[in-house]
Amino acid sequence: xxxxxxxxxxxxxxxxxxxxxxxxxxxxxxxxxxxxxxxxxxxxxxxxxxxxxxxxxxxxxxxxxxxxxxxxxxxxxxxxxxxxxxxxxxxxxxxxxxxxxxxxxxxxxxxxxxxxxxxxxxxxxxxxxxxxxxxxxxxxxxxxxxxxxxxxxxxxxxxxxxxxxxxxxxxxxxxxxxxxxxxxxxxxxxxxxxxxxxxxxxxxxxxxxxxxxxxxxxxxxxxxxxxxxx
Numbered sequence: 143x144x145x146x147x148x149x150x151x152x153x154x155x156x157x158x159x160x161x162x163x164x165x166x167x168x169x170x171x172x173x174x175x176x177x178x179x180x181x182x183x184x185x186x187x188x189x190x191x192x193x194x195x196x197x198x199x200x201x202x203x204x205x206x207x208x209x210x211x212x213x214x215x216x217x218x219x220x221x222x223x224x225x226x227x228x229x230x231x232x233x234x235x236x237x238x239x240x241x242x243x244x245x246x247x248x249x250x251x252x253x254x255x256x257x258x259x260x261x262x263x264x265x266x267x268x269x270x271x272x273x274x275x276x277x278x279x280x281x282x283x284x285x286x287x288x289x290x291x292x293x294x295x296x297x298x299x300x301x302x303x304x305x306x307x308x309x310x311x312x313x314x315x316x317x318x319x320x321x322x323x324x325x326x327x328x329x330x331x332x333x334x335x336x337x338x339x340x341x342x343x344x345x346x347x348x349x350x351x352x353x354x355x356x357x358x359x360x361x362x363x364x365x366x367x368x369x370x371x372x
Contacts, residue, residue, distance in 0.1 A: 149336045149367040150201040158282055160309045167194040197362040201335045203354050208361040209326025218360035228302045230350030231258045232267040232342035238286040241313050246295045256344060265350040266304040269339035273307040287313040293321040297328030305333035342369055
């Protein structure tokens with residue numbers, strides 16, 4: 143029997159966003175009462191919401207043109223859909239502390255413990271339980287992340303992408319900018335703000351699906367990420 147695990151955050155008005163990103167605003171644009179010509183009705187049921195948000199809101203994927211100015215033109219609508227429909231593996235890093243770097247040696251050790259090998263075209267997910275512990279708190283922005291060496295090591299394996307629970311793939315002001323740059327250089331990407339990764343640990347390989355919106359020239363897109371076990 144097919145099991146589908148939702149890996150995506152809920153999008154809501156005023157939700158936490160990365161520093162410098164616009165606030166999420168969701169408002170009622172039209173109601174059924176307005177459409178029916180009943181503007182004075184006491185009850186108002188939304189028929190259309192207006193959304194104001196960045197491409198990099200909630201669970202999302204970065205386009206290659208987000209990684210640096212030299213990657214201009216490699217927007218989300220130009221990236222092959224095969225990058226977002228892959229085999230997936232999830233590694234347990236729930237022991238990592240705030241702002242801790244995930245090293246190559248630790249990734250290799252996690253693979254050995256889980257009896258998993260990272261293959262070309264995979265999406266590699268990192269379970270840190272950071273969402274469960276810190277979402278909506280002052281430490282939400284202080285999650286662990288990949289080291290520069292780990293990003294380059296993953297890229298050398300020609301993966302499609304990796305994914306994290308945090309708002310950034312690296313540790314801000316430590317490795318984050320360089321991790322983005324390496325993704326651009328080696329033509330792979332990453333997902334941020336994933337959830338429920340603890341439900342994937344020690345379960346082997348799965349199908350990972352996270353299709354982006356087809357935003358012309360977009361630097362990224364929210365996704366509905368799922369893991370599928372057959």
